[in-house]
Structures are given as C-alpha cells and as structure tokens.
Amino acid sequence: MRKKIKSSFILTLAMIISLFVPFTTINAHAEGKSLSEAEAINLDQIVSYTDPTPSDYENKVNYYVFETTSAGIYSLNFINVGYGGQTSVQVLDSKYKEIYSSGWLSFSNAESKNVDLTLNKNSVYYVEAETDAYTADDNASAYIFRISRGSYINNVLSVGNDGSSLASPIEIDTDDKISYADPTPEDYINKYRFYTFKTSNNPGSKYNFNFINTNHDGETAAWILDQSYDSLYSSDWLDSSNEGFNIDLTLSPNSRYYIVGETDCYAGDDTASSYQFTVTEKINTQNPGKPIISSLTSGTKQFTVKYGTAAMASQIIKFLISKQVQTTGARFQYPPIL
Structure with missing residues (x-):
C-alpha cells in the first residue's frame, strides 16, 4: 500500500508541474517557429x-511536415537555386530524430542533394530547410525541393534557364563541339544548361573533357556527374578568356553521364559570358578486355557480327583471315565474298 501511495503522489506532482511548464519542440534559431508549427506539404509537391x-x-529556417502512405523508399531532391548564399536540409522522424542531413550547399542548381530514404507506413516526417546569406553579400539564398515515392533516380528534380534539366537534358555525342553564350546577360542571372551523353561499349576507355571560357566579360564553370547524379568533377570559376580545364576520366561502358555548364555575368557588365567544350573518347588499347558483341545477324550461308574494342578487333581479324574469312573494319562476314 505504501508503494502505491508513493507512485500516485509522483504522478500527481508531474501533472501539476506540466501545467506550469509548457511542452515545446525544437525551435528554429531565426524565425522562432517550432516543429509543431510546420507547414504541411504533399508528396510530389514542389516546395520553394x-x-x-x-x-x-540571418539564417532563415523553415519546417515542413508530410505523411507517408506506405512503407518503402522515398526520395528527397533538394536544390540550392540562390547564388548569393548557402542552403541545407535535414529530415527528421516523428520523434524529431535526424535521419538525414545534407550539409551546406553553396552553388545553385548544380549543388543539390538527391537521397533515398526508407520510411515507415502511415508515419509523420519533417523537413528542416535553412538558408544562409553570405556576410557582405545581400543576394538572396533560395531552394526548391520535392519528396516523392520511389528512388530519386526516377524522380530527379532540377531547373535550367533554357528549359533543360537533369530530367530532360540536351543529348550530345562524343566529339561534338558544344558552344553556349548567355542570351540575356543584362538580367545578371546565372544561366545553367544540362547535357547528357552515353559512353560506348569499350571497356576501360578514358573520356577527355576540354572546357574553355570563351569570353573574358563573364565567368563560367562546369560539373561532370555520373548516372546517379553524383559529382565526378567540378571546376573553379573560369574568369578570363581561354581559361579552362582539360581532364581525362575513366567512365563505365554503356553508361549515361551528365555535364552542367554555368555562365555568370558580372554585375554592371551586360556582355555575354560564354563557353565551349568537347567530350572525346580515348579507347584503351593496352588492356581492352574481351570484345563485346553488339549484334549478330544471320543470312543465307553467312552471318554478320558487330563488336566493340578496337584492339581486340585486330586480333579477331587476324584469326578470321587465317581461316580465309573476309573482314572489313569492325565487321566480318562468313563465308568470304568472292
């Protein structure tokens, strides 16, 4: 009996204290709003x-809340779209425990975070997004983001001033000479273009990226992303004519890669900034590996094979010649045409 009275007394005392000490959640350090006042958003809604x-x-912090409908993978795609400052994003569970944090993002558009999160069914989650203007720079920092069902690879969100994006990039081929000039430099807004290309079937090939700033009146920069949109290379700002970078990257065969080109017109100077670049394949002839057959076509008493890897092709050609098979380039036909 004594133990019951003691427990009851402690419970009553706790209830009385709670009347005078209101429950509070984590507060935003700039706007004073709490997580309990988070803005409700829907899945697939683009928030800006x-x-x-x-x-x-001063740092500005916004809280958003959303609810899942089923368990599984949900994607977060968050993009910094304000050149003049930093942004960051965190995802919290229903108990305000952090389950993801992006760190600071400092370059607009190209500086983004795409992440897959495994979330529970019918559960509440929070997004904490923050903007931070650089000291002595009063250009607004800004962001956009979206929460979607499924992997970010299928839900990637991005923006380009010319209508291109990582979701709808401009298709280019290797050896194409790509040029771009800011069409409206007088607005002093950074312009972004998104390009994509696909590598060949040749294993071990290196790809040369030659990017040049072609106008000294503005800055340019570029990023190279893999098929998961992770950065493989990012340049410094190029601010003089003919300044650029020339690098070789070993890329996976038969895979898609992306290039983001940025132009920045100096404030007070409305002359267009511009760039030019090429992507060139450098086939590995030292250790090419096995040839990759891309097609096999049958015919009347003959067949035609197309295959990759030029170095291995020469070995196959020698073998076929020894067997009295006529060859032409990276194709061979059997029997030989007389």
Missing part, C-alpha cells in the same frame, strides 16, 4: 523558398 531579407545576414 527565397530569403526575403538577405541583407540582415
């Missing part, structure tokens, strides 16, 4: 925010 008062140099 721009710092309305960047000149105060």
Whole structure:
C-alpha cells in the first residue's frame, strides 16, 4: 500500500508541474517557429523558398511536415537555386530524430542533394530547410525541393534557364563541339544548361573533357556527374578568356553521364559570358578486355557480327583471315565474298 501511495503522489506532482511548464519542440534559431508549427506539404509537391531579407545576414529556417502512405523508399531532391548564399536540409522522424542531413550547399542548381530514404507506413516526417546569406553579400539564398515515392533516380528534380534539366537534358555525342553564350546577360542571372551523353561499349576507355571560357566579360564553370547524379568533377570559376580545364576520366561502358555548364555575368557588365567544350573518347588499347558483341545477324550461308574494342578487333581479324574469312573494319562476314 505504501508503494502505491508513493507512485500516485509522483504522478500527481508531474501533472501539476506540466501545467506550469509548457511542452515545446525544437525551435528554429531565426524565425522562432517550432516543429509543431510546420507547414504541411504533399508528396510530389514542389516546395520553394527565397530569403526575403538577405541583407540582415540571418539564417532563415523553415519546417515542413508530410505523411507517408506506405512503407518503402522515398526520395528527397533538394536544390540550392540562390547564388548569393548557402542552403541545407535535414529530415527528421516523428520523434524529431535526424535521419538525414545534407550539409551546406553553396552553388545553385548544380549543388543539390538527391537521397533515398526508407520510411515507415502511415508515419509523420519533417523537413528542416535553412538558408544562409553570405556576410557582405545581400543576394538572396533560395531552394526548391520535392519528396516523392520511389528512388530519386526516377524522380530527379532540377531547373535550367533554357528549359533543360537533369530530367530532360540536351543529348550530345562524343566529339561534338558544344558552344553556349548567355542570351540575356543584362538580367545578371546565372544561366545553367544540362547535357547528357552515353559512353560506348569499350571497356576501360578514358573520356577527355576540354572546357574553355570563351569570353573574358563573364565567368563560367562546369560539373561532370555520373548516372546517379553524383559529382565526378567540378571546376573553379573560369574568369578570363581561354581559361579552362582539360581532364581525362575513366567512365563505365554503356553508361549515361551528365555535364552542367554555368555562365555568370558580372554585375554592371551586360556582355555575354560564354563557353565551349568537347567530350572525346580515348579507347584503351593496352588492356581492352574481351570484345563485346553488339549484334549478330544471320543470312543465307553467312552471318554478320558487330563488336566493340578496337584492339581486340585486330586480333579477331587476324584469326578470321587465317581461316580465309573476309573482314572489313569492325565487321566480318562468313563465308568470304568472292
């Protein structure tokens, strides 16, 4: 009996204290709002925010809340779209425990975070998004993001000033000479273009990226992304004519890669900034591996094979010649045409 009275007394005391000490959640350190006041958003809704008062140099924090409908993979695609500051994003569970944090993103559009999250069924989650204007720079920092069902590879979200994006990039071929000039430099807005190309079947090939700033009146920069949109290379700002970079990257065969080109017109100078680049395959002739057959076509008493890897092709050709088979380039036909 004594134990019951003691437990009851402690419970009553706790209830009385709770009347005078209100329950609070984690507070935003700039706007004073709590997670309990988070803005409700829907799945697939594109959410955007721009710092309305960047000149105060104070971090702005916004909270959003969404609910899942089933268990599984959900994607977060978050993009910094304000050149003048940093942004970051965190995802919290229903108990406000952090399950993902992006770190600071400092370059607009090309600086983004795409992540897959395994979430529970019919559960509440929070997104904490923050903007930070650089000291002595009153250009607004801004972001856009979206939460979607399924992997980010299928849900990637991005924006380009010319209508291109990582979801709908401009298709290019290797050896194409690509040129771009800011069509509206007088607006002083950074322009982004998104390109994509596919590698050949040749294993071990290196790809040369030759990117040049072709106008000294503005800055340019570029990023190279893999098929998961992770950065393989990012350049510094190129701010003088003919300044650029020339690098070789070993890429996976038969895979898609992306290039993001950026132009930045200096404030007070409305002359267009521009760039030019090429992507060139350098076939591995030292250790090419096995040839890859891309097609096999049958015919009347003959067949035609197409295959990759030029170095191995020469070995196959020698073998076929020894067997009295006529060859032409990377194709052979059996029996030989007389």
